[in-house]
Structure formats: C-alpha cells, structure tokens
Amino acid sequence: MAEALPDAEAVLDAIATTRAIRRYTDDPIPEGDLARILFAATRGPSGSNRQGFRFVVLRDGPAATRAKAVLGEAFRRGWSSKRTGDGYDEGTGVRDDSPKARTARAMQHFVDHFEATPVVVLACQQHKRGHITDGASIYPACQNLLLAARALGYGGVMTMWHGFVEDELREILGIPDDVDLMATIPLGRPQGAHGPVRRRPLGELVHDDRWGGEAPWAVDPPGTRHTGAGPRRAGDR
Structure with a gap:
C-alpha cells in the first residue's frame, strides 16, 4: 500500500x-x-x-x-x-x-x-x-x-x-x-505572489456514479474562495 x-x-x-x-x-x-x-x-x-x-x-x-x-x-x-x-x-x-x-x-x-x-x-x-x-x-x-x-x-x-x-x-x-x-x-520571478486560486465549488464539478449524480462527499476545504467563471450552474441561463 x-x-x-x-x-x-x-x-x-x-x-x-x-x-x-x-x-x-x-x-x-x-x-x-x-x-x-x-x-x-x-x-x-x-x-x-x-x-x-x-x-x-x-x-x-x-x-x-x-x-x-x-x-x-x-x-x-x-x-x-x-x-x-x-x-x-x-x-x-x-x-x-x-x-x-x-x-x-x-x-x-x-x-x-x-x-x-x-x-x-x-x-x-x-x-x-x-x-x-x-x-x-x-x-x-x-x-x-x-x-x-x-x-x-x-x-x-x-x-x-x-x-x-x-x-x-x-x-x-x-x-x-x-x-x-x-x-x-x-x-x-513573480512581481506579485502566488496564492490560493479561485475555482468553481467542487460539488459542481464532480458527479458521483453517473452524470448529474450528486457527490455529497465532494466538499471544498474550509476557507476556499470561488470564482463565477467556468461551466454553467444548474439554473443558469
């Protein structure tokens, strides 16, 4: 192992x-x-x-x-x-x-x-x-x-x-x-600095068992900040 x-x-x-x-x-x-x-x-x-x-x-x-x-x-x-x-x-x-x-x-x-x-x-x-x-x-x-x-x-x-x-x-x-x-x-060498990247919430990007299957275990670490970019959320037009 x-x-x-x-x-x-x-x-x-x-x-x-x-x-x-x-x-x-x-x-x-x-x-x-x-x-x-x-x-x-x-x-x-x-x-x-x-x-x-x-x-x-x-x-x-x-x-x-x-x-x-x-x-x-x-x-x-x-x-x-x-x-x-x-x-x-x-x-x-x-x-x-x-x-x-x-x-x-x-x-x-x-x-x-x-x-x-x-x-x-x-x-x-x-x-x-x-x-x-x-x-x-x-x-x-x-x-x-x-x-x-x-x-x-x-x-x-x-x-x-x-x-x-x-x-x-x-x-x-x-x-x-x-x-x-x-x-x-x-x-x-960066003029600025690296730091936490912003992405969509993990639960929106992970499907469990089948497409669209909810994955309640797919939880972001505490303090994670998100972006509004990326794939559409459910209900987006």
Missing part, C-alpha cells in the same frame, strides 16, 4: 496555490534552478513511456532573441483580439478595481513586456499524428514544470498564442515538420 508523503500537505498546498503568473522581475533564472524545473517536467507520464516531449528553452541567445520578438508580436495580436472579443473594456471592466479590469491590466503588461521574459519554454511533441490524445503525453509534463517553478519561487503560465507565428518559429529555431508546438510557457 502506498504511503502518504511526509510533506503531503506542502504538495497539496502547492497545487492549490500555483497561479498563472504573467508579470516578472528582471531576475534571470539560474541554470541550476532551470535544470531542476525541466527535470520535473520530464518526469511527467507519456503514452507507453515514449517520452516524445521535447522542450526548447529560449533565454538570451541570438535565436532566442529573434523568437521572443516574433512571439511578442503574436501575443500582442492575440490579446488585442481577445480583449475586444471578450468585452474586457465593457461592463465591470470599466471599473479599475474590478477583477475584469485587473485581469486586463495584467494581460496588457504581459504582452507589452513579453520580450523581457527571462525564460520562455516551447513545449514540443514528437511523432506528429494530429490526434486528440497527443496532448495526454505532454500536458502533464507542462503542469509538472509549472509546479516545480512554483516550488522554487518562480511562476509561469501555459499559453497557445504561438500558433499565430508557428511557421516563423520553426524556421528560426529549426523545429522539424514532424514535431508539434503544443504550448508556450513563459517563466520568471
């Missing part, structure tokens, strides 16, 4: 407090810490343990500098479209103190300063098949990477806006055609 880890509470706390970090200091990530973060990523599971994932790390080399510039333009384009399409400057977004406005400011800072991000990791997947299961062999590694960064005092966020400039990135970085670019993960 598997035994609980001696520091199980610390592990569970890290999972519950790993926020999406988009604002970074100028501090570099030492290579020793970067190696530990990537080691944790490579411990992620993959189908048949093939380990088809690969990570291209962009720091301050000549190819990395060019790739970051291309990514910066793509991220600004992506955020501009999302800001308009999702109405971030409408409704509660006009109030400076609203969560919507705070999110918009953080996102704008993120894209405006993208090129200054200390480290950008491109998560790649070999054996291109274009199948929905491809992500199952790399996204657990991406989550390991973010948790390891959190453990060492860094932060990051998984993004997909590289899709706007994938062809350019392949040319700059020499990424083969049979390799998928599955995620872009900026990393750095």
Whole structure:
C-alpha cells in the first residue's frame, strides 16, 4: 500500500496555490534552478513511456532573441483580439478595481513586456499524428514544470498564442515538420505572489456514479474562495 508523503500537505498546498503568473522581475533564472524545473517536467507520464516531449528553452541567445520578438508580436495580436472579443473594456471592466479590469491590466503588461521574459519554454511533441490524445503525453509534463517553478519561487503560465507565428518559429529555431508546438510557457520571478486560486465549488464539478449524480462527499476545504467563471450552474441561463 502506498504511503502518504511526509510533506503531503506542502504538495497539496502547492497545487492549490500555483497561479498563472504573467508579470516578472528582471531576475534571470539560474541554470541550476532551470535544470531542476525541466527535470520535473520530464518526469511527467507519456503514452507507453515514449517520452516524445521535447522542450526548447529560449533565454538570451541570438535565436532566442529573434523568437521572443516574433512571439511578442503574436501575443500582442492575440490579446488585442481577445480583449475586444471578450468585452474586457465593457461592463465591470470599466471599473479599475474590478477583477475584469485587473485581469486586463495584467494581460496588457504581459504582452507589452513579453520580450523581457527571462525564460520562455516551447513545449514540443514528437511523432506528429494530429490526434486528440497527443496532448495526454505532454500536458502533464507542462503542469509538472509549472509546479516545480512554483516550488522554487518562480511562476509561469501555459499559453497557445504561438500558433499565430508557428511557421516563423520553426524556421528560426529549426523545429522539424514532424514535431508539434503544443504550448508556450513563459517563466520568471513573480512581481506579485502566488496564492490560493479561485475555482468553481467542487460539488459542481464532480458527479458521483453517473452524470448529474450528486457527490455529497465532494466538499471544498474550509476557507476556499470561488470564482463565477467556468461551466454553467444548474439554473443558469
């Protein structure tokens, strides 16, 4: 029988407090810490343990500098479209103190300063098949990477806006055609701090025995704070 880890509470706390970090200091990530973060990523599971994932790390080399510039333009384009399409400057977004406005400011800072991000990791997947299961062999590694960064005092966020400039990135970085670019993960020392993330109540997200089956045992820990985003609640219109 598997035994609980001696520091199980610390592990569970890290999972519950790993926020999406988009604002970074100028501090570099030492290579020793970067190696530990990537080691944790490579411990992620993959189908048949093939380990088809690969990570291209962009720091301050000549190819990395060019790739970051291309990514910066793509991220600004992506955020501009999302800001308009999702109405971030409408409704509660006009109030400076609203969560919507705070999110918009953080996102704008993120894209405006993208090129200054200390480290950008491109998560790649070999054996291109274009199948929905491809992500199952790399996204657990991406989550390991973010948790390891959190453990060492860094932060990051998984993004997909590289899709706007994938062809350019392949040319700059020499990424083969049979390799998928599955995620872009900026990393750095947070300007702010990690803390409890807000999600929907556990009971709304867990079904017991069948779809729609109530799970009275699925109770959030005391003090959990919730968000209004996510799937519709029963009775929502």
